[in-house]
Amino acid sequence: MKHTISILVKNEAGILSSVCDLFSTRGYNIESLSVASTIDNVFSRITIVTTGDDVVVEQICKQLNRLINTIKVVELPKSADKCIDRELVLCKVSAKDDVRSEILRISEIFGAKIIDVSPDTYTLEYSGDNRQVMALIALLRPIGIKEIVRSGMVAITRENQFINIGKKD
Amino acid sequence: MTAEQTIKSEKMNGARMFLECLRKEGVDKIFGYPGGVILHIYDELYKCDFIKHYLVRHEQAAVHAAEGYARVTGKPGVVLVTSGPGACNTITGIANAYYDSYPLVVFTGQVDSKLIGNDAFQESDIVGITRTCCKHNYLVKNIGDLPRVIKESFHIARTGKPGPVVVSLPKDILTSRMDFEYPEKVNLPGYNPTYEGHPIQCRRALKLLCDAQRPAIISGGGVIHSDAWKEIRELAKKLNIPVATTLMGIGTYPQDDELSLGMLGMHGNYWANLAISNCDVLFAVGTRFNDRITGCLKRFCKDAKVIHVDIDPCSISKNVHVDIPIVGDAKNVLNVMINEFNTGKYTYNTEMRRLWISQISSWKSKRAIRAVENGIMSPQTVIEHIYDKTKDKDAIIATEVGQHQMWTAQLFKFKHPRQLITSGGLGTMGFGFPAAIGAKIAAPDKLVFDIAGDGSIQMNIQELMTCVDYKIPVKIAVINNGYLGMVRQWQEKLFEKHYSQTHISSPDYVKLAEAYGALGLRITKEEEINETLDKAIAFDGPVIMDFIVEPFEMVYPWVLAGQPLNEVILSNNEAGLGE
Numbered sequence: 001m002k003h004t005i006s007i008l009v010k011n012e013a014g015i016l017s018s019v020c021d022l023f024s025t026r027g028y029n030i031e032s033l034s035v036a037s038t039i040d041n042v043f044s045r046i047t048i049v050t051t052g053d054d055v056v057v058e059q060i061c062k063q064l065n066r067l068i069n070t071i072k073v074v075e076l077p078k079s080a081d082k083c084i085d086r087e088l089v090l091c092k093v094s095a096k097d098d099v100r101s102e103i104l105r106i107s108e109i110f111g112a113k114i115i116d117v118s119p120d121t122y123t124l125e126y127s128g129d130n131r132q133v134m135a136l137i138a139l140l141r142p143i144g145i146k147e148i149v150r151s152g153m154v155a156i157t158r159e160n161q162f163i164n165i166g167k168k169d
Numbered sequence: 170m171t172a173e174q175t176i177k178s179e180k181m182n183g184a185r186m187f188l189e190c191l192r193k194e195g196v197d198k199i200f201g202y203p204g205g206v207i208l209h210i211y212d213e214l215y216k217c218d219f220i221k222h223y224l225v226r227h228e229q230a231a232v233h234a235a236e237g238y239a240r241v242t243g244k245p246g247v248v249l250v251t252s253g254p255g256a257c258n259t260i261t262g263i264a265n266a267y268y269d270s271y272p273l274v275v276f277t278g279q280v281d282s283k284l285i286g287n288d289a290f291q292e293s294d295i296v297g298i299t300r301t302c303c304k305h306n307y308l309v310k311n312i313g314d315l316p317r318v319i320k321e322s323f324h325i326a327r328t329g330k331p332g333p334v335v336v337s338l339p340k341d342i343l344t345s346r347m348d349f350e351y352p353e354k355v356n357l358p359g360y361n362p363t364y365e366g367h368p369i370q371c372r373r374a375l376k377l378l379c380d381a382q383r384p385a386i387i388s389g390g391g392v393i394h395s396d397a398w399k400e401i402r403e404l405a406k407k408l409n410i411p412v413a414t415t416l417m418g419i420g421t422y423p424q425d426d427e428l429s430l431g432m433l434g435m436h437g438n439y440w441a442n443l444a445i446s447n448c449d450v451l452f453a454v455g456t457r458f459n460d461r462i463t464g465c466l467k468r469f470c471k472d473a474k475v476i477h478v479d480i481d482p483c484s485i486s487k488n489v490h491v492d493i494p495i496v497g498d499a500k501n502v503l504n505v506m507i508n509e510f511n512t513g514k515y516t517y518n519t520e521m522r523r524l525w526i527s528q529i530s531s532w533k534s535k536r537a538i539r540a541v542e543n544g545i546m547s548p549q550t551v552i553e554h555i556y557d558k559t560k561d562k563d564a565i566i567a568t569e570v571g572q573h574q575m576w577t578a579q580l581f582k583f584k585h586p587r588q589l590i591t592s593g594g595l596g597t598m599g600f601g602f603p604a605a606i607g608a609k610i611a612a613p614d615k616l617v618f619d620i621a622g623d624g625s626i627q628m629n630i631q632e633l634m635t636c637v638d639y640k641i642p643v644k645i646a647v648i649n650n651g652y653l654g655m656v657r658q659w660q661e662k663l664f665e666k667h668y669s670q671t672h673i674s675s676p677d678y679v680k681l682a683e684a685y686g687a688l689g690l691r692i693t694k695e696e697e698i699n700e701t702l703d704k705a706i707a708f709d710g711p712v713i714m715d716f717i718v719e720p721f722e723m724v725y726p727w728v729l730a731g732q733p734l735n736e737v738i739l740s741n742n743e744a745g746l747g748e
Contacts, residue, residue, distance in 0.1 A: 010359065013308070018300055025301045055486070062483045068305040068325060071359045 002031065003057045004085060004155050007046040007064055008072040011037055015069045019046055022067065028052065028060050032087075034152030043071065047154050076155050080129075085155035088127045089136070090115075094144035095122040106139050121146060183312050183343040184209035187276070188217050190319040193351045196247050197221060198238065198610060200231040204251020205291055207278030209343040223610065223639060226631040228255050230603035232262020232333075233629070236271050237607025240590050241565065243396075245272035245326045246607065252278040253291030256337070257298065261597055264302040266333040268594025269417060270394060272326035273333035274319075275303075282310065282339040295337050304332030312345040317352050324355045329362030330481040331394055362480060366497030371505040374452070374476045374493050379510075379517040381450035381474075383525045384410045387433065387462070390417030390593070391455015391479060392499050393586045398422070400503035401454060407510055409522045411529055413441040415456050416578055417593040424582040430529070434462035436575040439726050439737045440532035446735035447528075451475045455499050457484040459594065464734035478502045537579075537725035538740035545719040546695050548648045552576045554698040555618060555646055558706065564616040565590060567605035569625030570598045572654035575724045577620050599628025605643045606636060616644070616706060623649040623675045626713075633685040636711035644705050645713045647678060650720040658723050678715035687711040 009015045016035060023030050031049040038045050050060060057075060064073045077083045095103055095118075103122050107114060112126035126136055130153065137148070181189070187210055191199070200223045203211045214222055225231040228250045235246025246266075250259055256277035266273045280289040296308045305325050307318045315338075322334040378384050388401050398421040405412045405428055412422040413430040422429050430441035442464075445451065451473045456462070463469040466488060477484075477491040478499055485494045495502050509515070539547060552573065559566070566581060567590040568574040574591055583589055590608055592600040605619040619626075626647050636643055657671040682689025688708050692701045692715065705712040727738045 014296060014300070017297065021300050059483065059487060066481070066483055068357060068360045 001051060001053060003050055003052065003078075004076040004083075004153065005048045005050060005057075005061060005064070006074050006076055006155065007048065007070055008038070009044050009046060010069040010071065011042055011044045012069055015044070015067075016046065018067050018069065019048070019064065022063055023048075023050070023060075026060075026063060028056065032152035034154050047152060049153050076157065081158065083155055083157050085129055085153050086127050087130060087133050087153050088125070088151040089133050090123060090125055090149045091137070091140060091145060092116075092121050092123045092147040093140050094146050095120060099143050103140070103143060106136070110136050112136065180346040181349045182209070182213075182346050183315055183338070184213040186312075186315055186347070186349050187319070187338070187343070188213050188220060189349055190316055190351060191247065192219055194319070194323045195244075198223065199247040199249050200225055200234045200238075200607065201249035202228050202231060202251065202255060204253075204255045204278060206280055206340040207249065207251040207255075207338070207343075209340070210249065210278075210338075222249070223606075223635065225603070225635050227629065228258035229262050229599070230606075230629050230632045230635070232259045232273065232275060233265065233597075233600050233603035234607035234610070234632075235273050235275075236262065236266045236269075236600075237567065237590055237604030238611045239266070239271045239273060239607075240604070241587055241608045241611035243394075243587075245274050245323055245331075248273065248275040250275070250277050251291065252280055252295070253293045255291075256295040257293050260298065260302065261595075263299055263333045263335060265592055265595045265597045265600060267302050267304065269592065270331050270390060271333075272331040274322045274326050275333060275335045277335065277337050279308065279337045279339040281341045283341070285339065295335060299335045303335045304330075306335035306337070308337045309339065309342050312342050312347045315342060316350065320352050321355050321357060324357070325360065329360070330391075363482075363496045364480070364498040364501055366478065366495040366502035366505060368505060370493055370495045371502055372509055374478075374495060375506045375509050375515060377450050377474060377476060377493060378408055378410065378452055379515045381448075382518070382521045383448045384408070384450040384452065385430075385444050385448035386410050386412040387415060387445065387451065387453040387456055388412055388418045388421040389415045389454060389456025392418055392421040393455075395455065395480070395499040397454070397498075397500035397503055398586050400500055400507060402426075404503055404507055404510075407507065408517060409519070409526070410452070411444055411526060413437070413445055415459070415462050415593075416591065418456065419578060420583040420586040420588045423584045425584065428526075432578050433734070435464070435728050435730070436579065436724050436726060437462070438579075439535045439537075439739060440529055442726070442728065442734045442737055443532045444529050445470065446733070448473050452478075453489075454478045454503070455480075457481075458488040460488075460730075462734075463488060464728050464732055464736075468733040535739060538742075540723040540725070540741045541719050541721050543719065546693065546698075546716065548573065548650060548654075548716070548718040548722050549576050549580060550695055551646065551648060551692075551698060551716045551718060552580050552620065554702060555620065556581045558699070558702045559616060559618060562616045564588070564618060565605075565608045565612060567591065567601040567608060567617065567619045569601040569619070569621045569628075570596045570655075571622045571625060572650075572658065572722070572724050573620050573622045573625075573648040575655075576648075598622075598625040600625075602626060602629050602643070602645060603632050605645075606632060606641050609641050609643050610639075617642075619643055619645045621645055621647050622654060623647055623651065624653040624673050627673075627675065630681070633682070633687055633711060633713070637686040640710065642708070642710050642712070645711070647675075647713060647715050648718055649675060649678075649715050650718050650722070651675070652720050654720075654722075655724070661721070661723070663729070675715075678713045682711075682713040687713060689713045689715065691715045691717065693717045
């Protein structure tokens with residue numbers, strides 16, 4: 001079962017290593033990971049997608065909380081009406097004469113952007129949830145994907161729920 | 170100007186500032202070993218009259234000694250070593266303190282900031298290396314951070330679940346200058362250990378214990394850290410509940426008390442293991458349910474309700490499913506429960522308790538049988554004699570790791586916490602002797618023994634020179650059976666007596682002791698034990714006693730790894746499976 005964990009950390013050298021080391025030493029999986037500083041440069045947000053049953057994920061959250069430099073650790077709700085998640089994908093597709101219009105059509109359906117054009121390729125930029133990204137890739141694959149770069153997932157809660165600085169749970 | 174004013178008005182170099190920070194933390198003894206990049210601190214130490222530095226012979230021993238010191242005093246032990254090999258040599262010691270949750274602050278030198286990452290001479294990434302074996306670590310990148318980092322290090326080491334903190338000090342930090350100001354407070358938004366147990370959970374726990382028919386308590390090392398032994402004794406007495414201790418919890422409950430079950434686990438008492446296996450409510454305080462005490466997890470207390478008190482939320486429901494979790498400091502939680510009980514709203518069935526305790530008493534007739542009876546001096550006899558000689562002297566007993574450690578845990582009737590100093594979680598051979606040195610430094614008036622095996626003692630024997638140099642009269646009893654006994658025991662039972670690489674020879678300990686300037690004594694007969702112990706205790710200096718004992722003795726009771734806790738082997742005649 002996939003779980004998304006949002007971790008607010010002090011923006012200090014080594015903190016990402018601490019988090020990753022925790023996953024590897026305790027035998028947890030990292031499916032995807034993304035990190036960037038928050039609106040306050042002192043803090044960064046790490047979003048990790050992991051797999052495991054509820055007991056494992058509870059243990060992961062506790063262990064993450066135990067790290068001195070983690071400020072807040074939250075497992076994000078799975079349901080789409082409570083939480084929105086997105087991935088970014090950049091995809092370079094082989095675009096010979098006969099398929100150029102097909103790629104444009106797919107791109108239009110998904111609302112993807114063409115960000116680079118060459119005589120032989122189109123490069124698409126698309127962001128969506130995991131299911132949408134996988135669907136786009138599935139459609140582009142038969143046409144010929146030359147290179148694909150995906151970000152880790154980022155996620156945010158809906159409405160008035162915040163994961164900000166405060167006492168650890 | 171007063172000294173204080175001088176400190177404030179002059180810019181101070183990092184090395185001096187380091188020592189001033191230690192002074193602010195009340196540190197007066199440190200264990201260490203000098204080297205290239207840390208020389209500036211050693212130069213300041215040369216002029217320093219408020220810190221006593223103990224020069225060891227190996228950095229690992231410095232950390233163990235500091236842990237021994239921490240175990241006796243409850244204060245963080247402090248270590249100072251150089252970069253590269255000096256820092257790397259501390260790893261085993263740091264990991265040991267981490268597993269057993271004792272507070273240390275380990276300062277390691279580091280190459281100049283500008284050289285970090287260049288594979289400079291004696292460079293090692295100690296922050297990276299220790300990341301998974303310490304509570305927290307720091308690389309000081311700016312002289313301005315030094316006082317804050319040291320303040321935080323001591324705070325983190327001693328609060329919450331205590332543990333080792335590593336601070337890496339680049340050479341240029343030690344030579345830069347700045348005004349010294351020590352912070353009054355720490356600001357760690359990500360670190361807020363929970364000390365108060367939730368009162369409703371405490372009440373629920375008390376209710377469950379009162380309603381229980383066959384309750385039992387496991388008292389672990391956390392009870393020592395939180396100074397909660399009086400409370401655990403009071404609660405056990407009030408509710409009339411038998412108490413087993415883990416290896417780390419030995420001394421938290423007096424073993425001569427009628428409610429004491431002694432140690433449980435792999436080599437614990439038969440009745441302790443049976444009591445825990447048959448209880449209907451288990452009250453576990455300050456233990457993380459290590460596999461050495463649970464045996465087969467699936468069958469551990471499978472019909473019991475479990476109440477677990479621990480300051481570390483990670484320990485709760487990690488190995489054993491917990492019905493009533495209480496995150497908090499053991500002392501606070503137990504006090505809440507005692508006060509609640511004192512209101513008189515709670516009662517328990519005294520008749521049920523009597524039946525349960527008498528059932529446990531009936532199990533007490535089943536005791537381990539010695540494997541070999543052939544007239545050769547048995548290791549247990551030696552340890553029993555040491556116990557008899559030391560029991561009225563409030564001695565501190567350190568052990569190494571192996572058979573002698575388990576026999577000491579079994580045969581000594583420890584009455585007080587901080588009396589037994591032993592490596593539990595990591596199981597570090599070579600820990601006991603340097604830890605005994607640290608213990609003796611912490612408690613110079615107490616008699617300190619290191620009960621050792623012939624394998625373990627050879628792992629840090631070089632510290633005998635430290636003992637002689639500083640006139641630290643630690644008494645080492647080597648239980649010399651010519652084997653790595655515990656491993657040999659497994660080979661005998663589980664590997665068809667293939668004694669692969671477990672026969673181990675020793676130097677002549679009497680001559681060795683003499684070479685170091687200590688006293689060496691060899692004992693081969695039972696009737697010589699008492700006299701030798703008297704001589705060793707009376708001698709004003711370190712002593713090695715070489716007890717030549719029966720090689721093939723086994724530690725019983727024994728629950729084979731992975732077996733349920735109640736499947737206890739008590740003698741060589743039992744297969745021990747499917748009892």
